[in-house]
Amino acid sequence: xxxxxxxxxxxxxxxxxxxxxxxxxxxxxxxxxxxxxxxxxxxxxxxxxxxxxxxxxxxxxxxxxxxxxxxxxxxxxxxxxxxxxxxxxxxxxxxxxxxxxxxxxxxxxxxxxxxxxxxxxxxxxxxxxxxxxxxxxxxxxxxxxxxxxxxxxxxxxxxxxxxxxxxxxxxxxxxxxxxxxxxxxxxxxxxxxxxxxxxxxxxxxxxxxxxxxxxxxxxxxxxxxxxxxxxxxxxxxxxxxxxxxxxxxxxxxxxxxxxxxxxxxxxxxxxxxxxxxxxxxxxxxxxxxxxxxxxxxxxxxxxxxxxxxxxxxxxxxxxxxxxxxxxxxxxxxxxxxxxxxxxxxxxxxxxxxxxxxxxxxxxxxxxxxxxxxxxxxxxxxxxxxxxxxxxxxx
Amino acid sequence: xxxxxxxxxxxxxxxxxxxxxxxxxxxxxxxxxxxxxxxxxxxxxxxxxxxxxxxxxxxxxxxxxxxxxxxxxxxxxxxxxxxxxxxxxxxxxxxxxxxxxxxxxxxxxxxxxxxxxxxxxxxxxxxxxxxxxxxxxxxxxxxxxxxxxxxxxxxxxxxxxxxxxxxxxxxxxxxxxxxxxxxxxxxxxxxxxxxxxxxxxxxxxxxxxxxxxxxxxxxxxxxxxxxxxxxxxxxxxxxxxxxxxxxxxxxxxxxxxxxxxxxxxxxxxxxxxxxxxxxxxxxxxxxxxxxxxxxxxxxxxxxxxxxxxxxxxxxxxxxxxxxxxxxxxxxxxxxxxxxxxxxxxxxxxxxxxxxxxxxxxxxxxxxxxxxxxxxxxxxxxxxxxxxxxxxxxxxxxxxxxxxxxxxxxxxxxxxxxxxxxxxxxxxxxxxxxxxxxxxxxxxxxxxx
Numbered sequence: 001x002x003x004x005x006x007x008x009x010x011x012x013x014x015x016x017x018x019x020x021x022x023x024x025x026x027x028x029x030x031x032x033x034x035x036x037x038x039x040x041x042x043x044x045x046x047x048x049x050x051x052x053x054x055x056x057x058x059x060x061x062x063x064x065x066x067x068x069x070x071x072x073x074x075x076x077x078x079x080x081x082x083x084x085x086x087x088x089x090x091x092x093x094x095x096x097x098x099x100x101x102x103x104x105x106x107x108x109x110x111x112x113x114x115x116x117x118x119x120x121x122x123x124x125x126x127x128x129x130x131x132x133x134x135x136x137x138x139x140x141x142x143x144x145x146x147x148x149x150x151x152x153x154x155x156x157x158x159x160x161x162x163x164x165x166x167x168x169x170x171x172x173x174x175x176x177x178x179x180x181x182x183x184x185x186x187x188x189x190x191x192x193x194x195x196x197x198x199x200x201x202x203x204x205x206x207x208x209x210x211x212x213x214x215x216x217x218x219x220x221x222x223x224x225x226x227x228x229x230x231x232x233x234x235x236x237x238x239x240x241x242x243x244x245x246x247x248x249x250x251x252x253x254x255x256x257x258x259x260x261x262x263x264x265x266x267x268x269x270x271x272x273x274x275x276x277x278x279x280x281x282x283x284x285x286x287x288x289x290x291x292x293x294x295x296x297x298x299x300x301x302x303x304x305x306x307x308x309x310x311x312x313x314x315x316x317x318x319x320x321x322x323x324x325x326x327x328x329x330x331x332x333x334x335x336x337x338x339x340x341x342x343x344x345x346x347x348x349x350x351x352x353x354x355x356x357x358x359x360x361x362x363x364x365x366x367x368x369x370x371x372x373x374x375x376x377x378x379x380x381x382x383x384x385x386x387x388x389x390x391x392x393x394x
Numbered sequence: 395x396x397x398x399x400x401x402x403x404x405x406x407x408x409x410x411x412x413x414x415x416x417x418x419x420x421x422x423x424x425x426x427x428x429x430x431x432x433x434x435x436x437x438x439x440x441x442x443x444x445x446x447x448x449x450x451x452x453x454x455x456x457x458x459x460x461x462x463x464x465x466x467x468x469x470x471x472x473x474x475x476x477x478x479x480x481x482x483x484x485x486x487x488x489x490x491x492x493x494x495x496x497x498x499x500x501x502x503x504x505x506x507x508x509x510x511x512x513x514x515x516x517x518x519x520x521x522x523x524x525x526x527x528x529x530x531x532x533x534x535x536x537x538x539x540x541x542x543x544x545x546x547x548x549x550x551x552x553x554x555x556x557x558x559x560x561x562x563x564x565x566x567x568x569x570x571x572x573x574x575x576x577x578x579x580x581x582x583x584x585x586x587x588x589x590x591x592x593x594x595x596x597x598x599x600x601x602x603x604x605x606x607x608x609x610x611x612x613x614x615x616x617x618x619x620x621x622x623x624x625x626x627x628x629x630x631x632x633x634x635x636x637x638x639x640x641x642x643x644x645x646x647x648x649x650x651x652x653x654x655x656x657x658x659x660x661x662x663x664x665x666x667x668x669x670x671x672x673x674x675x676x677x678x679x680x681x682x683x684x685x686x687x688x689x690x691x692x693x694x695x696x697x698x699x700x701x702x703x704x705x706x707x708x709x710x711x712x713x714x715x716x717x718x719x720x721x722x723x724x725x726x727x728x729x730x731x732x733x734x735x736x737x738x739x740x741x742x743x744x745x746x747x748x749x750x751x752x753x754x755x756x757x758x759x760x761x762x763x764x765x766x767x768x769x770x771x772x773x774x775x776x777x778x779x780x781x782x783x784x785x786x787x788x789x790x791x792x793x794x795x796x797x798x799x800x801x802x803x804x805x806x807x808x809x810x811x812x813x814x815x816x817x818x819x820x821x822x823x824x825x826x827x828x829x830x831x832x833x834x835x836x837x838x839x840x841x842x
Contacts, residue, residue: 071512078504172594172620181595181621182525183499185532209536210511283503285529290500326508329494338728340464343455343494 080217088271094309097244102160110276133277141269183287307364441516469739552789572604589638601644709803774828
């Protein structure tokens with residue numbers, strides 16, 4: 001680590017604050033097991049508990065997909081790739097304290113890998129292709145992560161920004177293979193027959209390709225969040241938080257800061273790669289104009305609005321990203337604006353929402369609620385302790 | 395089918411004649427068979443009700459590509475508004491829903507999902523942009539949604555109807571444009587050393603392929619730029635260094651402005667030739683003003699540059715189409731002036747009205763596509779040269795004139811010539827320009 005960035009000389013440039021970030025990342029700082037004192041019906045084992053939540057979420061996902069219209073299915077597919085990438089990013093930023101403006105580029109790596117594999121005469125099975133997308137993005141993430149581990153704050157933002165701007169340029173440079181500015185069109189894979197019989201058995205809806213893609217997205221989302229949730233609640237997650245909160249203390253405790261930072265980046269990149277793969281088949285195109293810096297920033301705003309470090313917050317923030325613009329546009333249309341003005345309203349309202357969240361719920365939606373809840377619980381515990389205290393004195 | 399039934403003004407009368415003709419056995423292939431029965435309007439397909447017909451499109455209404463292009467849908471909407479006031483198509487009002495994709499293919503996919511699955515449009519018309527529309531062309535064809543008159547000159551929409559049976563081009567494709575430009579240079583500037591300034595995608599590639607068919611030996615340099623990279627100094631300097639005294643640009647309007655400013659800085663003054671897409675003097679003038687921070691205030695730099703045309707432009711105030719479109723814009727349009735982009739939108743809407751009429755009283759999606767294939771090559775309208783629509787080609791109009799930019803307008807230096815992709819010859823086009831029917835509302839017979 002260079003002198004410039006050693007904690008003693010910079011402190012502020014190195015990380016957001018030397019204080020433990022109680023507020024900003026409160027969303028991610030839930031107790032890592034069920035509270036010993038609270039009543040709970042959930043199993044004690046983290047893995048079992050998460051498996052249970054996974055099963056419930058899978059049922060909810062099927063319900064959501066079967067009870068919604070085909071258009072809402074397509075929105076949910078869109079939501080799934082944003083949420084996968086935002087989930088990865090929230091682990092990196094919220095858990096490990098590294099900022100990345102380059103996740104759009106990692107998604108591009110996943111998307112182009114998927115597009116190239118699906119372009120083959122007889123494409124491999126979809127899970128293999130998506131896995132390949134993950135592997136490629138992971139490899140790039142590892143490279144970037146090594147550089148990123150040495151950088152902090154604005155320096156890291158700058159480096160990852162360069163990635164976001166530079167990497168899509170490769171598609172233009174190698175335009176014979178990657179299709180240049182126009183990108184590669186992706187033939188969305190066909191649904192297997194078992195899918196049709198499954199849909200038929202569950203709801204009797206027609207098993208359209210839109211629905212199939214929405215299911216692919218939902219499955220990828222659930223698997224990703226399952227892995228990430230387990231990781232965050234494990235020793236790895238605790239180490240990441242230790243690295244984030246107090247570098248010196250973590251180092252004294254024998255944690256190799258660099259290695260753990262690289263690991264966080266790699267995990268995050270893997271999620272971004274999968275998100276890119278899902279994006280490619282849902283959008284049916286991998287083109288540089290789909291992976292501009294705007295995408296990376298959108299992911300960052302999503303996790304900030306939802307609550308840094310919280311997977312549920314990442315999901316919530318992504319939902320806002322997907323559902324808010326059409327909602328505002330339609331609202332504008334209903335209020336008598338013409339369609340151009342209504343379209344211009346959407347980015348404006350999104351900006352306003354972002355500012356309002358920053359002012360009134362600075363820890364994000366999930367983070368603030370969790371903070372309130374924890375404060376109240378603490379107060380109640382104090383009150384009870386106080387009551388006991390006075391009681392015993394009598 | 396003959397044109398004996400022209401100039402019928404009411405939709406009801408048109409419907410009666412259409413059914414009579416169809417009953418006489420003219421080209422009825424059964425695709426939209428119900429329409430031949432006449433009489434009642436039915437909700438014959440998705441997006442069609444007894445009283446309305448819903449069309450959709452995607453445009454960049456926000457973002458970098460919005461200037462100019464965002465005016466196209468206002469032109470389309472104004473035309474349909476006036477059409478509806480005159481009774482619409484077979485008594486149905488045309489509803490036109492357009493969504494913003496910010497010229498981002500990911501967003502194009504989202505809004506197209508919304509249009510097709512939520513708004514349940516009958517057909518897509520005039521979706522704008524090559525990279526953006528590429529993202530949805532598979533989806534639209536898979537879903538069986540007619541994808542008419544894409545606002546892009548790529549060959550993709552029309553070259554291979556077997557791959558994309560529902561998609562149709564509209565404007566002159568870039569390859570044909572390149573051929574007509576190449577021939578013009580070979581005939582009129584045989585000694586020119588030609589440099590090419592190309593956008594690095596299908597647009598530049600198709601244009602280059604066309605132009606090289608005629609003046610391959612005259613070309614001394616071909617420089618490409620990547621959209622988004624605003625420094626074109628190296629490209630222009632390379633053209634200058636290669637000794638090019640005639641530069642042909644296949645580029646978008648912002649790069650016309652950038653290339654002009656860069657050439658001004660370098661003291662480079664060749665004869666410029668901008669393809670149709672990049673040559674709107676009003677828009678380029680505004681961009682020049684903005685990019686140069688007020689040092690260049692209008693399009694005077696473009697004076698004397700050559701370009702191509704396939705539609706009348708707003709400066710031609712004595713053109714009957716422009717007069718009709720001005721009237722429509724005054725009566726049914728919104729704020730602002732009639733611009734060339736709005737003329738473009740209205741012209742597409744006019745073709746769309748022809749297609750809907752030809753599809754018959756109770757149109758189906760297949761029926762609409764069939765109607766364009768069968769009758770489209772016969773349609774007359776504001777576009778100079780006929781469309782190439784048939785079962786084997788979904789390419790749009792085939793011809794262009796060559797024009798010289800003067801002020802904010804242009805004067806014709808070579809009359810319209812037509813051609814096709816590949817090695818099709820270039821031919822002079824000697825038909826009289828069509829005059830607009832009453833109220834600029836077409837009157838096509840139903841084909842099935």
